[in-house]
Amino acid sequence: MGKSYTPKSREHQDRHLVGVKEYAQYHRDGFLKVEGLLSKDDVGMLFNLAEEQRLGIKSDKKDAPGDNPLDGEFASATRVHMLSRVNADAERGMLNPRVLDVIEALIGPDVYALQSMMFLNPPGRGGQGWHQDSYYIKTHPDTLIGAWIALEEVDEENGCLWVAPGSNHEPIYPPAGHGGGNVHAVDAFVDLTAVENVSHIDDEVNTLSKVVAQYPPPISVPMKAGDVLFFHSHLFHRSFPNRTTDRYRRSYVCHYCNARSWVPWDHDGYEGDSGNYRQILARGTTHHPYAEPAYGTEVFLFDGDDSSDSVRMMGMDDGMMMPIVQKKDE
Numbered sequence: 045m046g047k048s049y050t051p052k053s054r055e056h057q058d059r060h061l062v063g064v065k066e067y068a069q070y071h072r073d074g075f076l077k078v079e080g081l082l083s084k085d086d087v088g089m090l091f092n093l094a095e096e097q098r099l100g101i102k103s104d105k106k107d108a109p110g111d112n113p114l115d116g117e118f119a120s121a122t123r124v125h126m127l128s129r130v131n132a133d134a135e136r137g138m139l140n141p142r143v144l145d146v147i148e149a150l151i152g153p154d155v156y157a158l159q160s161m162m163f164l165n166p167p168g169r170g171g172q173g174w175h176q177d178s179y180y181i182k183t184h185p186d187t188l189i190g191a192w193i194a195l196e197e198v199d200e201e202n203g204c205l206w207v208a209p210g211s212n213h214e215p216i217y218p219p220a221g222h223g224g225g226n227v228h229a230v231d232a233f234v235d236l237t238a239v240e241n242v243s244h245i246d247d248e249v250n251t252l253s254k255v256v257a258q259y260p261p262p263i264s265v266p267m268k269a270g271d272v273l274f275f276h277s278h279l280f281h282r283s284f285p286n287r288t289t290d291r292y293r294r295s296y297v298c299h300y301c302n303a304r305s306w307v308p309w310d311h312d313g314y315e316g317d318s319g320n321y322r323q324i325l326a327r328g329t330t331h332h333p334y335a336e337p338a339y340g341t342e343v344f345l346f347d348g349d350d351s352s353d354s355v356r357m358m359g360m361d362d363g364m365m366m367p368i369v370q371k372k373d374e
């Protein structure tokens with residue numbers, strides 16, 4: 045007999061509990077907005093980080109042509125990938141315990157933190173056409189999930205996210221010309237059409253938009269600072285460029301997966317067949333290799349106490365389901 049494992053991350057203060065209705069809604073619709081999940085301090089830390097990036101990029105571009113001193117900044121400052129590998133605050137943001145509380149409930153118990161992106165989206169910039177995140181990041185089994193953290197008010201004007209509710213039940217549409225080789229379940233479907241120019245902002249050339257059109261009209265997801273949108277990696281979603289003249293659209297977007305998945309992916313490449321060893325174990329435990337937080341951010345992993353009893357739902361004589369504790373030695 046192998047060592048028993050009852051999934052249970054270490055207790056910590058201020059845990060955000062997910063409701064059963066929220067869990068069901070996430071799995072039905074493919075997204076879940078949790079309002080006010082991040083504290084003012086946590087949002088402030090990430091907002092300041094976004095500002096550092098924005099101003100850093102601005103000063104780099106001070107020689108950009110044009111009369112408007114913001115031209116260079118607007119032309120370049122849209123998104124910064126993987127700050128979490130080089131900055132302690134960015135790592136803390138990706139491993140925010142309350143974000144992980146929700147991720148753990150939705151796709152856990154064992155969680156890898158894979159990716160972070162800081163979006164700045166100045167006036168006139170940003171936007172990403174219809175796409176599915178698992179098209180880009182491979183996890184097998186496919187357990188990828190995104191967390192979109194609003195660092196300020198976002199709405200249709202400055203380029204909030206749009207989603208097609210229920211489209212998370214779709215398979216991943218493969219790119220034309222590649223035989224679908226880099227998406228899951230190649231050759232498993234008789235009628236899965238290939239798509240072109242996924243993520244292109246123009247629906248005329250991004251042919252995933254034709255599948256999106258089979259759904260009820262997509263909905264926008266306006267958010268306030270500290271709200272977090274959790275979204276399924278098969279969900280059709282997009283954003284439009286920021287069409288204001290005087291507002292940014294700052295957000296921090298991170299991706300996670302179940303830490304029992306094989307991850308043949310890493311943002312910066314990896315050696316061998318598996319990128320698992322580059323992914324931070326953020327909750328639970330795993331039989332795969334993993335990375336630890338480079339800046340020492342505390343994570344609440346499996347507490348190593350395998351004496352916990354296992355609880356199962358069982359049918360009683362009266363026909364009711366009851367949680368029954370199963371002792372290890374039974």
Ligand SMILES: O=C(O)CCC(=O)C(=O)O
Nearest residue numbers: 163171172177282283297
């Ligand atoms: O925030 C955006 O504009 C796009 C983000 C997105 O689509 C993603 O992270 O998958």
